[in-house]
Structures are given as C-alpha cells and as structure tokens.
Amino acid sequence: MAKKTIVILGGGVGGLVAVNELNKYLGGKTNLIVIDKSSRHIFAPSLLWLMLDLRKPEGICKELGLLESKGIRVINADINRIDLEKKIVNTSKEDVGYDYLVISLGAELNPDAIPGFKESAYNLYTLEGAAKLRDALKGFSGGKVAILISSMPYKCPAAPYESALLIDYYLRKRNLRNVSDIQIYTSEPLPMPTAGSAIGNAIKDILASRGIGFNPNTKAISINKEQIIFEGGKIHGFDLLIGIPAHKAPQVVKDAGLVGESGWIPVDKGTLKTRYENVYAIGDVTGIKLANGKMLPNAGVFAHYQAEVVAKNITSEITGNKPEAIFNGKGYCFLELGYGKSGFASGHFYAEPDPVVNMKKPGFFWHLGKIAFEKYWLWKWF
C-alpha cells in the first residue's frame, strides 16, 4: 500500500509538536512534510527576555531544517494556495499533495490596522521588533512608556502585562523609574478577561502595586508621532511606545474559504477537525467558542496540546484504529514579574458555564520553571 502523505502547514508551536508526534507514531511509515516561510522556529515567550537583553536571538531560535535528520521533509517556502478539492498545497517552491492536512499557520500580525503604528511603535511580537525595543530601552533615559494592545484577540494574553512588569523592573534597576511613567492601554475591560475576574483583578492589583497605569476599554484609532489618539477623542502622549499589533487570520486560509464568522477557522473543539475531510486546524488560526460565548485565548500551550490530539487521531485513522483523543481545553501560563519571580496560572477553559482558572502565589520557583521550560522546548522538539 502506498505511504500516506501528511502535510503540516506552519513550523511554529502547533506545527512543530504535530510533526514530531506524528514522526514518533508513524515515522518511516508515512511521508511527513512541514512547510513554513520562515527557516527557523522562534520560542516566542523568550522575546520578553530578549527585550531586556537577557537572551540573544540565536539562543531562542532553532533551524527547522534540523528536523530533516529525523526523516521529516522541511520545505522553506511561502504557502500561496490551499486547494481543498484537489488536496494540493501550492507554495512558492512547489506543489505538494496530501492525504492529511494539519493547518497551524497561526495569526498574522497586522500593524497596518492602526495608522501610524508601524512608524511609531516597537513591535514586541516579532524577533526584529523585540531586538529594536531592547536597543531603545538601553538608550532610554526616562519618560512616558506606553504599552498599547491594538485589538482583541491577540496571542498570549499575559505578554503585554508581563512586558509592563519587566520594563518596570528594568527601569527601577537603572534608577529611572522615578522619572518614568508606565501606562497600559487596551480595549479589554480587565487583564486576561477570559480567565475570569478573579485573575484579572489579581493582575490589576500587581500592576497597581508597581505603579503601572491600567487603562481599560480604550481603543486607539491612530498614532501621530508621539501621541496615541483614542476613540472618543482622548489623546495620550508617549516617549516610548510598545505595540501589540492587531491580529488576523492568514490570507491563504481566508482565500481557501476556511475562515468562518469569527474570522478564524471553525473546528470541532475536541478533535480539531475542520469541515473538510482529513483537514485539521490547530492553534491561533482556529476560532473556538467557549461555553460563556468568549473565544479560547491564543496561546502556545493550547496549540501544543491540540497538536498532540491531532497526531494521535491521524495515527489511529491510518493504522485502522478508532480515533479517541480529545482536546480538553486545559492549559497554563507563566506570568513574569521581574526580580526573578513569576506567577503561574492554570485553568480549564472548557468548564461550564465559565472557565475555571487558578493562580499560584508568585515566586522564584515559577520563574525557574519558565527557564527550564524554555530549555526543554528547544531541546525536545529538535
């Protein structure tokens, strides 16, 4: 019997785990192909440490080509078109046919959504942006720091808050905090609102204890040199602007007709199946509605667990067994606070009527846990 071909779109968190897990179960028995326009995998949580010059870019990236030594084919190319009828993915290098398709293309950053963003904001969500921010922070001698969350949804709901706390820590260390102001602007009513009001209020309290301003329900409409202009006419000045750009589904999945009402790919919340046979979608590119009507947050931890489920179920199908793995909506995240401390929140997001999320007392232990996780991640999957 001819070997089946499983194509994984994206070598980010979901794609990397999916292809490794499939290789563990089916290596040698199937053709495994991963396609990404980037030649390297970036461990995004460490962008926050890069921002403070605690990491070098090469320390938080791995070449996807390393997967070839495991027998996985890596195609470094732009994915231009997904033909779901013919089961072919068109890339800038070649056309690739598939029997099973796993889409893990993440969220596309859209800095153009707010005029002036590209010119004025340091984009923390890219390697290049975080490195430029690091250099700007080194040269910063105090003033108004603004952290702007352009819109919802955005990946890692904790990251902007962690960046505020880490910058506060950094400025204190350099004796610049007394001549600096830090403000967060977001259209959210509370930090990490999907995690519930107890977690949101706990983070608000931590921000307040560090003198960081939290400005909820604010929507920026444009940025003009050193001012953010908000809906309703309010204006806030800044000397250093850290921006979380708007997110949208990658054009290629929109063109393929995969995107639903939410603007993301609708999937079965347990199996991650799309409405197309043998086509799965995982991670940030999906839109999964929770029992309370909110969407499952975009986080690597979910992309990771979803990838494990999909790999198990594709394996079962190919080996003639019943696919039984189910993604249960559980996840966790660290919250970096500076001073070598982290918080740790874990939750069950499929709980009804609302997600149940608990936060452990912040401490050194969780910070060490985050460091260990970074090392583990870059070792485990390559």
Ligand SMILES: Cc1cc2nc3c(=O)[nH]c(=O)nc-3n(C[C@H](O)[C@H](O)[C@H](O)COP(=O)(O)OP(=O)(O)OC[C@H]3O[C@@H](n4cnc5c(N)ncnc54)[C@H](O)[C@@H]3O)c2cc1C
């Ligand atoms: C600063 C920061 C901190 C974070 N911290 C955490 C954290 O502590 N915990 C956590 O759980 N999550 C965290 N996240 C979020 C996490 O990184 C994402 O949720 C996760 O990467 C999503 O995985 P994914 O596979 O869906 O997409 P991604 O990891 O974004 O991968 C998508 C891949 O698809 C490729 N791609 C897209 N379009 C195309 C195309 N047309 N052609 C070819 N290739 C394409 C991209 O190059 C990319 O490699 C953080 C994110 C950031 C930015």
